[in-house]
Amino acid sequence: MQITVTVNGAEHSADVEPRTLLVDFIRSDLRLTGTHIGCDTTACGVCTVLLDGTPVKSCTVFAVQANGRSITTVEGLKQNGDLHPIQVAFKEEHGLQCGFCTPAMMLVGSKLIEDNPNPTEDEVRWAISGNLCRCTGYVNIVKSIQLAGKMATAGSDS
Amino acid sequence: MYPRAFDYLAPETKEEVLDVLAERGDEVKILAGGQSLIPMMKLRLASPGTLVDINRVPDLDSISIGNGHLTVQALVRHNDIVNSELVTTENAAMASAAPWISDPIVRNLGTLAGSVAHHDPEGDWASVMLACGAQVVAESRDGGERVIPITEFLTDMFTTSLQPTEMITEVRVPRYASRTTHEHAPPRGGGNYQKLERKVGDYATVGVATHLELGDDGGISKAGIALTSVYPHNLKVTEAEHLLVGSQPSDELFAEAAEIAKSACTPASDVRGSAEYKKDVVRVFTERGLAASLAGAQR
Structure with a gap:
């Protein structure tokens, strides 16, 4: 089936089998390998992407469902050569260890601070509760997302 | 993991969906949120020949009140319910359960109607719907609309009375009786969902839905009690409901109802806990749920 999906602002057309999972379309067809595959059973959340701005687990969505819609992957966070505040904050607060869960954590975090720029620790933990970090590095992930919120607010004020 | 190949259709009207169902019948599965169906297909526990994606059908995603019911349409996501002020005001059991459904990302896609249609005995919504006395509204091209009481809809685990030619258009929950006479009356009703889970996103070890x-x-x-994960299907505890209706609420009464719920369930011992432990959690959760429901009703 012929589909057209806007990924990180660019339109991509492809002929896909209906059973192609969105995560495989992103990784194999588009070669955007920042989106990871972990459990493949909707549990770990490392395959999270934004579908029309909303976090979804791309191992549990068919590529054909994204026809005519927009996807943001981790590769789309950087804008005009500048890192997204969430990326800067993850670097500043050492929000990653092995890095496997990081793309998903940053996308979920970016969505959270868009809705709520000053989240409490509980609110961050609630928002990332569908994403697992096997390094158990949650403390710094939470700090990173909170810092990103502050940075984004400061950035938009200036 | 990959499903078997299937035909994919994404109609833009309800009529087209009903046509496909009328013509292709039981080889068709409807794709709403897909958060249970797609994993089942990947494990090849389900292999529909045709998948009808209803996400492009308009006017299927609202929560509304009317005709004595709170109505949740087929494409309302779990998170829409979490964020709905209408649900918060209208139905405490649903408002209490919604944040406990799976995890925040799955809640962005999964739907209440889909959860009920799936009828996983470990699913939370079916218990809440049993406790609240919901109705499922199904439509087919040749049969028109059919309103099915939830007790007749949920026939057995992973099995419902939905016909192959029908799609669920909405699920209706009766409003608190006090509200049907005076729009802004105090609810005189309350509800609750107690859930024990090992981690966010895990199935319930035990879930108890209550409505008073x-x-x-x-x-x-009016009283409703239904249990999740402790019986071959979501279990409505009719005997305990009968005990409650017509009585004055008291701790002793709730303790007695909780004992009945404990006796009615038959959980299995597994990695989530022993059968004996789960039965006692049912007792404790039923007492707590009824107390919370009463507090809501006495506001």
Whole structure:
């Protein structure tokens, strides 16, 4: 089936089998390998992407469902050569260890601070509760997302 | 993991969906949120020949009140319910359960109607719908609309009375009786969902849904109790409901109802806990749920 999906602002057309999972379309067809595959059973959340701005687990969505819609992957966070505040904050607060869960954590975090720029620790933990970090590095992930919120607010004020 | 190949259709009207169902019948599965169906297909526990994606059908995603019901349409996501002020005001059991459904990302896609249609005995919504006395509204091209009481809809685990030619268009939950006479009356009703899970996104080890309404004399006029994960299907504890209705609420009464719920369930011992432990959690959760429901009803 012929589909057209806007990924990180660019339109991509492809002929896909209906059973192609969105995560495989992103990784194999588009070669955007920042989106990871972990459990493949909707549990770990490392395959999270934004579908029309909303976090979804791309191992549990068919590529054909994204026809005519927009996807943001981790590769789309950087804008005009500048890192997204969430990326800067993850670097500043050492929000990653092995890095496997990081793309998903940053996308979920970016969505959270868009809705709520000053989240409490509980609110961050609630928002990332569908994403697992096997390094158990949650403390710094939470700090990173909170810092990103502050940075984004400061950035938009200036 | 990959499903078997299937035909994919994404109609843009309800009529087209009903046509496909009328023509292709039981080889068709409807794709709403897909958060249970797609994993089942990947494990090849389900292999529909045709998948009809209803996400492009308009006017299927609202929560509304009317005709004595709170109505949740087929494409309302779990997170829409979490964020709905209408649900918060209208139905405490649903408002209490919604944040406990799976995890925040799955809640962005999964739907209440899909969860009920799936009828996983470990699914939370079916218990809440049983406790609240919901109705499922199904439509087919040749049969028109059919309103099915939830007790007749949920026939057995992973099995419902939905016909192959039908799609669920909405799920209706009766409003608190006090609200049907005075729009802004105090609810005189309350509800609750207690859930024990090992981690966010895990199935319930035990879940208990409760719903209570009070009459003018302060006595219980309506009661609902239903259990998740502790029986081959979501279990409505009719005997305990009968005990409650017509009585004045008290701790002793709730303790007695909780004992009945404990006796009614038959959980299995597994990695989530022993059968004995789960039965006792049912007792404790039923007491807590009824107390919370009463507090809501007495606001």
